Amino acid sequence: MVPRILILGAVAVAVLASEASRAGEPPAPARPEKVVLLNVSYDPTRELYAEYDAAFARHWEAQTGQKVEIKQSHGGSGKQARAVIDGLEADVVTLALAWDVDALRREAELIPEGWQQRLPQNSAPYTSTIVFVVRKGNPKQIRDWGDLGREGVSVITPNPKTSGGARWNYLAAWHWALERPGGDEQKARDFIARLFGNVPVLDTGARGSTTTFAERNIGDVLIAWENEAFLLERDIARGKVEIVVPSSSILAEPPVAIVDRYVDKHGTREVAEAYLRYLYSDEGQEIVARHYYRPRSKRVMARHAEQFAKVKLFTIDQAFGGWEQAQRKHFDTGGVFDQLYESKR
């Protein structure tokens, strides 16, 4: 009796396991009728990719006659990268920052060195920046970064440890403080300490922060992606909030990449590459701009120029010498950010 039930159990496990193998797997010589792509992305791109995926599917079918279904996964950027490393078999990743994409190389060698040079513009087909969202009429008179460190101003931003967007927020603030007349490392540190001292809720992701600010009415100012700020101002909290553009901000470059290990396993390299390249096309750039991301294409940018504020932008490479250094100094365990929080005790 015992062996029989063991066999039954083993069969059950095998059945469960076989369900695991996803569709569209073996690389076929001829193009199969239909192909499935998994795009693992971060929180604020939900609306963007919902539209883009449909556009790309039409484009791909027109070009090749093959149907393509794109599955989407959204979450905090770091969490998403971790899931891909742990076996969430994404064909492409479209994350919030290069550090998270690079984790696929560092932690699991899912992509090769130099992945960022495989596509134009550092593999970032669109950019964004960090702006402020304040309550209608700007009752706290918030104009620039310095106002966020003022006493009595309540600031909403997600946790830089878990949210890619929040790291852009943090670095933009840091660099502004450093570059002020008379600014130095210690002043920047003090400013960041004051700013985060004004944060009542530290959500894990950018979306959580937006919800906290817009739905729960907490905070005087939300530090947000520009696209997220537009979404708030024009759709979700229309008439209740307005956007304030600081004097300087960071050029956020959310990168995209195919995940080599997985596309080779699924036989989807061709369509995955096309999927990312299409982001750079006019149609792709147009969709990007409609969702308030800054397009790379000068032509498309010109058409939407009036919607994006003029702001002095710096890149992470210019200001911090790249992600590697920024991450190590500020966000690793025991880094500047941890020191700020731990010294508050």
Add this chain to the structure above:
Amino acid sequence: MSVVAERLTKRFHPNAAPAVCEVSFEAPSGAITALLGPSGAGKSTVLRLIAGLERPDEGRVVIDGGDVTRRAVQKRGVGFVFQSYGLFDHMSVRQNIGFGLSVRRIKRGEIDQRVNELLSLIQLEGYGDRRPGQLSGGQRQRVAFARALAVSPKILLLDEPFGALDAKVRVELRDWLERLHAETRITTLLVTHDQEEAFAVAERVVIILKGRAAQVGSPAEVTAAPASKPVADFLVYARARAEAPIGPLSARVASGTIVGVSRTGDRVLVTVEAPRRLEVELPASRFEAMRVGEGDSVEVDPSTGELSPRGR
């Protein structure tokens, strides 16, 4: 310190017949008075009405000439021994006996002295630090007595005090109770369904049938001249039971067959051949819930009158 019950009446459900109906009697000072009757006759309820554990719908309770009907149970100055003992299992024997004194905020030393006296009275000197769970049934019963006596009650109320004990211990404890009473001369009311027990210890007997006091008198008077046919029937029946050989300790439950069922109002009298003839009276609703009838096998507990279907 006499106890007088005057036309005591108690209903548990507004529409049902009263459990106790116009019961009147006097329990003379310093004597043992037995409330005798079959199970379910309302004896325990009468005792609880006197103690203040139930409130009467009508009638009065007079203790030592004072009307205590409206007086709270805590203030009546009675001692009560429960059928299930009601000992506090989380306290030692010593703490159990001293409980009534400690809630009166009496000094530790005085309590200890009184508890020691009582421990020797119940012949459990070495047992003070044990838990009730570590004692035998007879020992627990004596602790319950001591606990009731500790607060020097004016009257002692005993609700089937030996009901849960086997036959041998019953007789021993009954003798012990007689000696105790001889020493203390405390006015005592004893509820029992056992005629022999009642007649052996009581100077006065109140026979309670169907919630009414059917006859009051000395054992001799009651035996010589039963006041009515039901009283006579009950005495014969109870005697027959008392005289029947009681088996070994475990033989408390008898098995038998139902040979007769008769209904009166909301109560049912069931006759069981087991092999002696036993009669058990119980509420009709309970009888119906058992789904048994004439010819079915049942088990009877003669001490309590509990009837249960067999083999379920």
Add this chain to the structure above:
Amino acid sequence: MTRRGVLPGFGLSLGISWLFLGLVVLLPLSGIFLRSFELGWGDFWRLISDPRTLAALRLSFGAALAAAVFDLFFGLLVAWVLARYRFPGRGLVDASVDLPFALPTAVAGLTLTALYAPSGLFGAAFGLLGIQVAFAPLGIVVAMAFVSLPFVVRTAQPVLEELDPALEEAAAVLGATRWQTFRKVILPNLLPALLTGFALALARAIGEYGSIVFISGNMPMRTEIAPLLIVTRLEQYDYAGATALALVMLVVAFVLLLAINLLQRWSRKRHGAHVL
């Protein structure tokens, strides 16, 4: 209990039971232990003793303790009323006490946050008193107390129902007031069940995640509970940190489970009451 040989199915049921427990519980849990052995004591200690981890553990245990104490008082009140009194709507109330067990924690978190956030009905009321609930440690306590309330009610209620009335009557006859009877007779009899309920509530509150991520605000050092820190560590590719913290939580769970088993044995010896 030694009836092997009479009843059939020993081998079969033993096989099935260990197969499931092995595959679903033992094998996965052993993974955590194996991973933490890779760490070594020094690393383990460093990971566990960093200020943020300590703060998270302190918050988790502190808030869980507060929630369990809250449940102890209000759970006893509810159990008492349900066990002792009859009133209109009692059946409905009795049934709904289990709501937090049946309600998914995500839903609990969602709705509690809506109520206790500064813009919510209760949040606004507390705000007038200058008390912040959601996004503050108090909010965590509220969520924990909500999800674990039924434990105390359901352990205390049967004991209160089954307690021999003669005990309370004996105390009354002996002159004890109602309050003395409660303190000296009822409470000691209730104690094992109450402690069991308390320990169960504590265990549940320490591990709770779903409802708290909505309501807590998740500030490192302030409102970040230990289970969330595990998730955070995972998201930073910090497997060692996540595993070490998970191990600490596991050991705590084991200890609490042991305590609960002992308490239940004690309680059952007294009353035959059984929970879960």
Add this chain to the structure above:
Amino acid sequence: MARSGRRASERVVTESPGVRRLLIGAAMVFLTLFLFAPLAAVFVNAFRAGAGAYAAAVADPGTREAIGLTLLVAAIVVPLNLVFGLAAAWLIAKFSFRGKGAMVTLIDLPFSISPVIAGLVFVLLFGRQGTLGPWLLERGVQIVFAVPGIVLATLFVTLPFVAREVLAQMQTQGSEEEEAALTLGAGGWRMFWSITLPKVRWSLLYGIVLCNARAMGEFGAVSVVSGLIRGETITVPLQVEILYNEYQFVAAFAVASLLTLLALLTLAARRFVEARSAR
């Protein structure tokens, strides 16, 4: 005998009517604020934008797919729990053997372990960086971030429910009837089907109901192993969180109200089972 029929409110040794009313009032106020208000808030928020918005939210494809997955997971997990629960309860109630204490502890363990850890263990085991993960992934078997992972995590957290409910009843019932059946010549399965199963049917039913409610409502463990792929690995509780994060508050509460209805049904089932088994 009259005493057993007495109702609690008729006790003389009890609180004064004033204290009684005060306690009942306090308990009711507490439960109203603490328990019923959150319950009501789910439905108030769900219908804030009218029944049309509610229906639209429930009919949304993402929600429908989430419901489909949740039903699938429950359909796998509940029968497995049934088999395990009966086997473990039978084993523990009827036999004594080495390792019995350990087994009881193991069955209880998922109750007291944080759901996050329940998810983590499967990532550590079946993840690409895990112990067994690389080997399995090479062979095309994906566990975490796919349906099997969700099934396993759910199985882990629901494992005690059926076993504990049935065990409690079996322990109070004893084995005389089974032994009688055997002496009358019944085989093992015959005895199981016609004696044991009917005897425990109510606790079994309740265990299943509880197990099902938890399986459909689990959030923490599932969120760690899900991977959040739209239409593929998103269960109803995760859909609630996603909708919430998409600013679709009414929709989030609408979907949450479905889970709340499931919870209320579970409570009703408990009442029903208790009423039936009390007879």
